[in-house]
Amino acid sequence: MATAFELTRPEHRGLYDVTVYQMGFRLGGKGASGRGPSGRIEEHGLHLWMGFYENAFRLMRSCYGELRRNPRTCPIATFEDAFAPAPVVGVTDRLPSGAWEPWVAQFPPGKGMPGDPLEERNPFSVAGYLEKALALVPELLRSANAGRAAPTMPGSEGARRVGASPGDVLGMIERILRYGQLATTAAVFEAVDLLRTALQSLFALSPRDSVEGTLLRLLDAIGAVVRRELDALVGGDMGLRRVWEVVELILCIVRGSLRYGLVFHPDGFDAINEYEWSDWLRRNGASERSLDSGFVRALYDLAFAYEDGDVRRPALAAGVALRGALRMFFTYRGSLFFRMQAGMGDIVFAPMYEVLKQRGAHFEFFHRLRNVKLSPPEAGPAHVRALEFDVQAEIVGGGEYTPLVDFKGLPCWPAKADHRQLVDGERLEREGWAFESHWETRRAGEKTLRVGADFDFVVLGVSVGAIPHVAPELVERAPSWRAMVQNVKSVATQAFQVWLRADAQELGWNRPGPVNVSGFVEPFDTWADMTHLERVECFEEPVRSIAYFCSVLPDVAPESPDLPAIARAYVRDNVVRFLDWDVGWLWPAAVRRPGEFRWDLLVDPEEARAGAPQRTGAARFDSQFWTANVNPSDRYVLSLPGTIKYRISPLDMTFDNLTIAGDWTRSGLDTGCVESAVMSGLLAAHAISHFPPLEEIIGYDHP
Incomplete structure (x- = not known):
């Protein structure tokens, strides 16, 4: 849908004639929702938007701006009506008694709103993230030591305030390490301050390996204090223990980023995608207590990151996890989370459908893709020559299906098809035709589209789990596609x-x-x-x-x-x-x-x-x-360690007139969320039209 939105922008002056073929009666895939009994919203699951979803929010702001609903007649007329901040977030931990205890925090508003123009062209860098993460440590330590003053450290007071030279800062760190001046918790304040200053100077220092070695030794010393505090809190104050767990995790991230050279690595965080997230943290000093904390488990829960759905087998690529966590906590704007003010279908896909219709796009509902047919190998560059569909139902009068219904003045998707618009609709309803089921094979007819006559270019928007079923020729012809469907689970x-x-x-x-x-x-x-x-x-x-x-x-x-x-x-x-x-x-x-x-x-x-x-x-x-x-296209695509390299980018041109779109593609974020889906859609639009420019896809050129 993001690709269709981009290709039909007025700037293209009608150059692209877009038709969307959709199985069943509604748009949205995993994000589809419907209205059931009493107009209740029925979702595939819980959908919250994060405050770093720059591309997705920018798209929705554009969509609502163009839609121009009347606020007197529609309860959700503007972008501001559609999304509201959701800053209250909690995690749970299991106490020694076996009870589950929530820990709830209200995150402060972030500057601006997602989708606002960025002050910098690309504000994301590994060094910048580490600086922001370390800046959080003193705040956490203050909360853990409320009521106790933090003594200053001899020889290091005010290092950041007076702009000490990189050499001076390293000298201060060496003195701390030589004389064991991290014997007290309060002394960590000044050590972290020095560490932040040293990180800012890292680019100017030489030899770099020697500097990183000194910083790693300082991190080890700080970590020893943190572990001592955690050991003292076993079975004690849960609030304090959580604070120290977060401090330890931050220090492990900084240590791992230095140890694995992520600050300067050309692949950025992708350099550690072969590692599993918890294992990478463990390699960099995380204790088992911190790894079993609600914070770590919540990240796995957020990404449904359990192989084969087995909660005893958490699995998440370390680079994807690190990028997602840093973007989530340190680049959010407006609010950490946002709640949609109706169903996702009502808030996202109904407005997009209406705008696309206004722009002249066409929609063919009740079309189940059966096969993507390729040109023969001897016919030159491989391309899609035909698309074969099952027509699930025909529309009365041969026109277009009208999918939306009104609830309290809001255009919405129903939870069931409107059988009154379908030929033999009463019979189809009586016989229980399941238009959205992968296993429903009954059909009213067939349709074949041919390249040159019916289409020039194809955007394949099914999920990776459906590709072996609808595009077996692509999997057979291209080793990269075969590797993708075998490895991306x-x-x-x-x-x-x-x-x-x-x-x-x-x-x-x-x-x-x-x-x-x-x-x-x-x-x-x-x-x-x-x-x-x-x-x-x-x-x-x-x-x-x-x-x-x-x-x-x-x-x-x-x-x-x-x-x-x-x-x-x-x-x-x-x-x-x-x-x-x-x-x-x-x-x-x-x-x-x-x-x-x-x-x-x-x-x-x-x-x-x-x-x-x-x-x-x-x-x-x-x-x-x-x-x-359980439908192949409804399943959540995992970011397992060692598999990100097998994802195919929408910019891939293995097949001349085909691109792909979905949160399962190589998009720059590489995790299952609406931001990944929109980024992928923008990349697919770029593959066809060279618009939008890649530098305008926020986070695509990301460490």
Whole structure:
């Protein structure tokens, strides 16, 4: 969709005639959402936007600016209406007693807003990140030593203030190391100050290896103090322990960046993508306590980074993890996170659809791609000569399908197709045709598009898991494509949403909110309070709170037409067990006793219409929403160690008239999120039109 948006920009003066072919009845892939009973929003999972999503936010600001909705008739008319800051973030840790305890923080606003013009052309550098990370350490130490003054260090006072020469700074560091002046916690303040100054001077110092060796020795000395503090806090003050864990992780990142030469390496963070994230941290001094902290586990949860969906096998490429963590915490603008003010389909894909229609783009829904057909090997440079589709349903009157519906003045995607627009729609609905299922093979017809007659260029926007099914000729012809589908893996995900009669405080949540929490107990490690969506839904009975949960899903059965039903039943069992036994750690008032969730808290859309309770006990959960995302294109693409090099860039021209787009491609961020998807789409547009310029894709030219 980002590619279509770029190619239809007015600047191109109609040069590109764009048609989007879409399986089923709605756009968005993993980001698609729909409106179900009582106009409730039903998502594939939890979608939050991070404050460093520069390209994605810039695209949406452009989209809403061009859409020009009337604020008097549409509740979400502008970009400012569509996204709201979500600065309250939490992680959880398991106490020695076995209880789970959340730790919640409110992150301060970042300067400006994502999508604003950058003050510098490319403000990202490894040295800059390390400087920002080290600047955080004194603040953390002050919070850990509240009420205790930090004594100054002899011979090093004010090094940064008076602009000491690089040689002077190194001399101060050598004196600290020689005389063991890091014997106290407070002394770390001045040592970190010197370290920051030395890092700023590193480019000017020679020989570089000698300087880095001195800095590594200082980091080792600081790390020894941190480990001593952590050892003293085993079983003690959890708040203090978390602070020291963060300090240790920051020091390990700085140490590893120096030890592996990332400041000067031409590949930047990609130089360590062969390593697994936790293993790389461990190699650089991280303790097992810090590696098992909620902060580290939350990063894995955020990236669904569990091989084969097995939470006992966390796996994340170190370079991707480091880049993502540094971008997340040190380059966010506006807010660490943003919440969409309706479903992702309503906020992102409905406006994009409307703008693209206004620009003259065409949409062919209910087209399932069956085969990408290549030119024969003897016909010169390889290119796509045909696209073969199953037509899943035909439109009454032969026109275009109208996909959007209105809820409270907001254009939205429904959760089900509008069978009234389909030929034999009543029969298709009665027979249960599943238009969005990979295993639904029934069709109303076939269609073949041919190069030269029907298209010139193809943007393949399916996910990597679908490529062997829809483009086997590409995999067979090109070794790079074969290596990609063999090595770039994906994982199924599970999610559920509940609508409740009690607000978060009444459920027992006694910390700041609305919050999103990760690092919690499996099978649902992430929770977000999404109560703000109630105002755009249409429940007849008051809804006091809305909660979204998600996590990875193990492969519960082999691929077959029965898999969706098997996986859905598996997820339902997970949810019931989770609500009975685990959610009480977050919402103690939501359970009568361990193992007994208060099922009467759930709002059943049918009850208000029927005027009486329709279900009791755990059966009430059947009125809520849950999903098992097992379709090949719905699975989350992993960033496993050793696999990033196999991702193909949209700029790759192995096939003359084909490019690819999706968060699974080589985009510069290389992790599964909307920012990666947009960056990939911009690269695909550049491959076709040489626009936008590569330097305008923020973060593409990144360390």
